[in-house]
Amino acid sequence: MESRPEIARAAAEAAARQSYGKLVAWLAARTRDVAAAEDALADAFAAALERWPKSGVPEKPEAWLLAVARRRRVDAVRRRLTREAARDHLQLIAEEIEARMTDEELPDERLRLMFACAHPAIEPGVRAPLILQTVLGFDAATIASAFLVSPATMGQRLVRAKARIRETGIPFRVPERAELGERLDAVLEAIYAAFAEGWSDPAGTETRRRNLATEGIWLGRLVATLMPQEPEALGLLALMLFAEARRTARRSAEGDFVPLAEQDCDQWDRALIDEAEALLSHAAASGVVGRYQLEAAVQSAHAARRLTGRTDWPAIRALYDALFSIVGSPVVAINRAVALAETEGAMAGLAALYVLGDDKRLDEYQPYWAARAGLLAKLGQVPQASEAYDRAIGLERDPAVRRFLQGKRAALRN
Amino acid sequence: MRYMLMINNDESALAAMPIEKTQQMSAAYSAYTEALKKSGAWLAGERLRPTQATTSVRIADGKTNVIDGPYADTKEQLAGFYMIEAADIDTAIEWAARCPAASTGTVELRPIWEMADYLPKT
Numbered sequence: 001m002e003s004r005p006e007i008a009r010a011a012a013e014a015a016a017r018q019s020y021g022k023l024v025a026w027l028a029a030r031t032r033d034v035a036a037a038e039d040a041l042a043d044a045f046a047a048a049l050e051r052w053p054k055s056g057v058p059e060k061p062e063a064w065l066l067a068v069a070r071r072r073r074v075d076a077v078r079r080r081l082t083r084e085a086a087r088d089h090l091q092l093i094a095e096e097i098e099a100r101m102t103d104e105e106l107p108d109e110r111l112r113l114m115f116a117c118a119h120p121a122i123e124p125g126v127r128a129p130l131i132l133q134t135v136l137g138f139d140a141a142t143i144a145s146a147f148l149v150s151p152a153t154m155g156q157r158l159v160r161a162k163a164r165i166r167e168t169g170i171p172f173r174v175p176e177r178a179e180l181g182e183r184l185d186a187v188l189e190a191i192y193a194a195f196a197e198g199w200s201d202p203a204g205t206e207t208r209r210r211n212l213a214t215e216g217i218w219l220g221r222l223v224a225t226l227m228p229q230e231p232e233a234l235g236l237l238a239l240m241l242f243a244e245a246r247r248t249a250r251r252s253a254e255g256d257f258v259p260l261a262e263q264d265c266d267q268w269d270r271a272l273i274d275e276a277e278a279l280l281s282h283a284a285a286s287g288v289v290g291r292y293q294l295e296a297a298v299q300s301a302h303a304a305r306r307l308t309g310r311t312d313w314p315a316i317r318a319l320y321d322a323l324f325s326i327v328g329s330p331v332v333a334i335n336r337a338v339a340l341a342e343t344e345g346a347m348a349g350l351a352a353l354y355v356l357g358d359d360k361r362l363d364e365y366q367p368y369w370a371a372r373a374g375l376l377a378k379l380g381q382v383p384q385a386s387e388a389y390d391r392a393i394g395l396e397r398d399p400a401v402r403r404f405l406q407g408k409r410a411a412l413r414n
Numbered sequence: 415m416r417y418m419l420m421i422n423n424d425e426s427a428l429a430a431m432p433i434e435k436t437q438q439m440s441a442a443y444s445a446y447t448e449a450l451k452k453s454g455a456w457l458a459g460e461r462l463r464p465t466q467a468t469t470s471v472r473i474a475d476g477k478t479n480v481i482d483g484p485y486a487d488t489k490e491q492l493a494g495f496y497m498i499e500a501a502d503i504d505t506a507i508e509w510a511a512r513c514p515a516a517s518t519g520t521v522e523l524r525p526i527w528e529m530a531d532y533l534p535k536t
Contacts, residue, residue, distance in 0.1 A: 119503075119506075121503055167527075169417075169501075169503045169506070169525055170499075170502065171503070171504055173504075305481070
């Protein structure tokens with residue numbers, strides 16, 4: 001049995017996880033002062049962690065936290081205003097507004113906050129991290145590790161971005177349809193980045209990163225619910241659900257890495273796959289194709305193996321062709337080369353990979369070397385394959401995948 | 415919020431402009447200023463004489479240095495400004511985009527740091 005303080009602590013943490021973004025967004029909506037909202041909320045969480053273990057968890061934890069945070073902020077405003085006698089009436093107005101809000105349902109400002117963080121006046125590279133911090137409450141160090149930047153640099157950028165929201169007058173609003181494109185892209189990109197970072201830790205050993213995947217799906221659901229008319233928002237959610245459905249199948253009982261082609265379809269989460277399929281067909285009805293829908297369609301083709309017993313590589317190859325024409329990244333090109341090898345033979349796939357070899361970014365990209373090694377092995381070019389496996393092994397950070405690659409390399413000699 | 419729109423233009427390109435185009439541009443600026451005023455966003459705005467009329471002053475080691483020319487020698491120079499009232503930066507960006515200078519040079523947008531926000535509270 002857990003002790004009462006532990007239960008209270010868990011309740012406070014759950015409330016923090018679920019309500020952080022909602023509360024920050026609400027508290028900062030009118031003042032645009034995200035940093036001040038976070039400070040007030042931090043005080044409220046500290047008070048909760050101190051009080052709830054003694055007095056019990058309140059019936060509505062979210063309302064309790066909001067009340068405390070709001071009191072802190074009103075106190076701060078009042079202290080400032082009372083020093084300026086000429087502004088007495090402003091204080092009255094502020095109090096009146098706060099009082100009125102108490103009775104109303106807490107409006108959900110999260111989406112507006114996300115779009116404020118994705119505003120073109122915010123440096124592009126910090127938009128996704130800013131969303132992760134203000135909406136999910138991740139600390140700068142966690143975000144820094146996900147975005148391969150030093151915590152100090154990330155911390156600085158986040159502070160600067162929050163100051164910019166306040167000082168330059170960036171509004172909290174969902175953009176009009178015409179200007180949605182660029183900003184929705186940034187929001188979806190942040191969500192995908194959160195998910196991908198979490199998903200790349202399949203063992204779930206690092207809880208923080210595991211949370212990133214869960215939170216990515218949660219945010220994806222939020223955006224898809226609020227914007228059901230946006231096909232790419234639906235496509236991204238579908239994509240994440242397809243991937244999530246395979247989470248447990250990616251490891252054997254012994255903790256070994258299981259590649260997609262060898263996964264046991266019965267271990268895939270049927271409910272998640274069904275939901276993803278429904279989202280994808282709903283998105284397709286709009287007639288506007290985008291990168292997330294295409295990536296989800298690839299996942300859908302893989303998922304179909306549970307029904308047909310085989311993988312439709314020509315379909316996957318066609319999808320990657322389309323994706324490459326939209327995104328054109330070397331990452332997409334590698335996947336396309338793998339599909340090409342399945343449809344036209346290892347030599348064709350390898351030729352497509354060699355064309356990419358000039359891209360210096362691939363020198364440190366494990367999937368490139370793993371794909372290359374696999375195709376060379378198929379062609380019986382043992383020394384080159386073994387060299388490519390060495391590169392891939394050296395670049396891999398996941399021990400299970402490293403063991404898998406080492407096994408492949410060892411099998412070459414037979 | 416109050417915002418300052420700073421117009422930065424390539425002076426030499428403007429000087430080389432044929433007379434009809436110059437007239438066209440003046441008309442565009444008049445129309446823009448009129449639109450700002452009608453909407454209630456206009457607070458102030460002036461055109462500046464070219465940098466050949468510029469003098470830069472700085473005191474170094476207790477000595478006043480007076481230099482003939484602008485502070486920074488770049489391709490684009492400050493050529494004029496507008497001060498506007500806008501609800502938020504999106505509204506200000508809309509006004510900046512309508513400014514004729516946005517198509518010929520750059521319009522730099524900066525919020526005014528209101529005195530009440532930075533003066534020490536007594």
